[in-house]
Amino acid sequence: MADTYDLIVLGSGPGGYVAAIRATQLGLKTAIVERELLGGICLNWGCIPTKALLRSAEIYNYLQHAEAYGLSNDKPSFDLAKVVARSRAVSKQLNQGVAHLMKKNKITVVMGEGKLTGKGKLSVTVDGKATELQAKHIIIATGARARDLPFAKADGKRIWTYRHAMTPAEMPTELLVIGSGAIGIEFASFYADLGAKVTVVEMLDRIVPVEDSEVSAQLAKSLTKQGLVIHTSAGVESLKTDAKGVAATIKTSDGKSVEHRFSHAIVAVGIAPNTENIGLEPLAVKTTKGHIDTDPYGRTNVPGLWAIGDVTAPPWLAHKAMHEAVTTAEAIAQELGNKDVHPHAADPKNIPGCTYCRPQVASVGLTEAAAKEAGYQVKVGKFPAIGNGKAIALGEVDGFVKTVFDAKTGELLGAHMIGAEVTELIQGYTVGKTAELIDEDFVQTVFPHPTLSEMMHEAVLAADGRVLHI
Template structure:
């Protein structure tokens, strides 16, 4: 067994882990990164990136179907599923190679294998070439998460899927049941419905996208229903039985009508990868399948940190990356700033898209604040009308006394590319005065962001 000494050992090569490794290397530390599968983690290989590639194919199908609206004669001649999936995998592969290059460029020592904490700053890595001990005074756990399994709905790779199987199906099902109406479930609902699959989504909560603003959830629900997606909220799977080539599924809830489907996709959240890490050799605590960590990823074990999905919600790649940088800068003794969970933006790449940051209207009101609400529809935005993208709106929530921007919520085409404006505004502690005084270019969809702020103070110009 060989021993190697490092300043920082990062366990997990996803967007939290590899970014932490890069930042540590930039700060002059000797860094090792351990990854048992593919660099880039779930996000790059099986989540964020490949799903967006699939959804882009769906966007093109949708646009061609509406080509006549733009004076263009075009028809969808057919969908080559293998090519759609192939492009998605190619995109993921390209970015994975990019991460590999970044590790080499920054001098990060990459170790392929399974890592286990042995205590006293020792990480034992078991790989195909044997066992290596990595020794460091700082260990960052960034092992991510995996799909939550529901009793009786364990994935079989054929007719019960997680997002792994949904990303590379061998065939298009005729009828698909999606269990869970969070971002993952709704994105796959949009993709498969566009490709001609009959989709039903079941959600235990009273509304889809339950963490989003209620008006946004309602708008998306109406849009998806008009597209042909069947939504069952306040409902759960009571029983299922395989008959011939179908699943016969029965429900508890307001709509208890049974259905028959080819495939069931379980998209009911994730659980942290905390098993087989040797945590029993440390003081690290685990609560509900996630490592308990405070600011900067600090755990109960000195010198051991946890970031990203394994440290709990929100389980988002950009949150993990931000935590990784903050954690490493704290280790380096810099004047780092801890993550503000209320300033983490969230995006859902369905059709229509959803983007948000900060508090919803109901959250702001329940905190006892007096609020001002501003809304502006894309149907009154010149660029949106020209692009044929008039569905949706922008909504902002302000503290009526201080003018603090408490939250911002959008639904519509490409709003995921717009939300960053409000993220920066919140980071700079901007009030309504600065936002109203800002000049927004015309014609752009972002004008709706400015108009929503004006509307909160009864100054909207175009409605």
């Protein structure tokens, strides 16, 4: 007889494990199924270990410029194996933390390959042996994986995905990064800081193309100043490996195709959802380009079947998955009769995005161009880091904060930042957008001095023609 639950969660990434925790808080008997490692890609091979790597690169960069701070540090060096080992140790700690949370919340963990076998039914296979599970509701949280180039499959030796790039057997000397989204740019920044000669190829007309165009331009300027070579409106036509490295034919914006040699290449051209072989087709689950279609609460077109995270629509971000997890768990509890929960779906325009390169990039809401395309009359404020005392004291003066407001109502439509620690600062604007604050609310808020957050205040003042420090 199948084990029976109120809820089964397939996948234990940020969306999956948070959904399981919230469900048990609401009194639901819950199981979670995971085929590899608790915490999923984010904790084990994504968000967290990459930040550990980037922190090492950041400190190494500071060591190389110690003299600018009145310090001395002759011939700084690094041990790549130890840098990677620290990153893996951070991941291991968090993986163990998720295991502890599952035990603390009395969530049944079933390790193995999960597959839907009917409405409310799931089969979990380990070493050829299947266990049958049954639930009133099932959440699909299987996430996504790196997308391969059709003409250049990653081999882990010369052609890498993000996963290979996190545990390199050797340090690249000349690195090609294909794609300039968050993953591509973060690895480009990491390896450049460690001394590799890095070339970035982006098919669109600017790097980090989802960001505001002024942020893209500033980042390109900063990275070029650091020694990176950036090709936009360009493409890689072929990629061939041999014992010595990679030969790439790059077609640049002028239409010319030239072969270049690199020691390694990272392919960062997007993701593919993990929707194959999990039993969606017999249930006729609706998808768009492989991603599962849902309503704002995570419902699919099949009653009792829900989906969250990267397996659904963009943005494909861990914090979006975690918010969806809570919303969906609460919606399920509500359907099961809990009248005390009131799930709130997130507005995609209120979900911040962060890129942890050097300098950092962060944003929330509409870009200036998107706001104008949507028909808004906008007022825009911009404040440079060079005008901020804390940024000058830190020696981090590349960057700015930009705000986009509705000129008629004062509604904050978007905020865009590039510079030191802006991935921490962006939450101030995110709270403001969620709370539906207007420009005057930000103006009347007291920002502590000296802090980088004062740039946020000044960028609002600038939108109203009241900027103080430039």
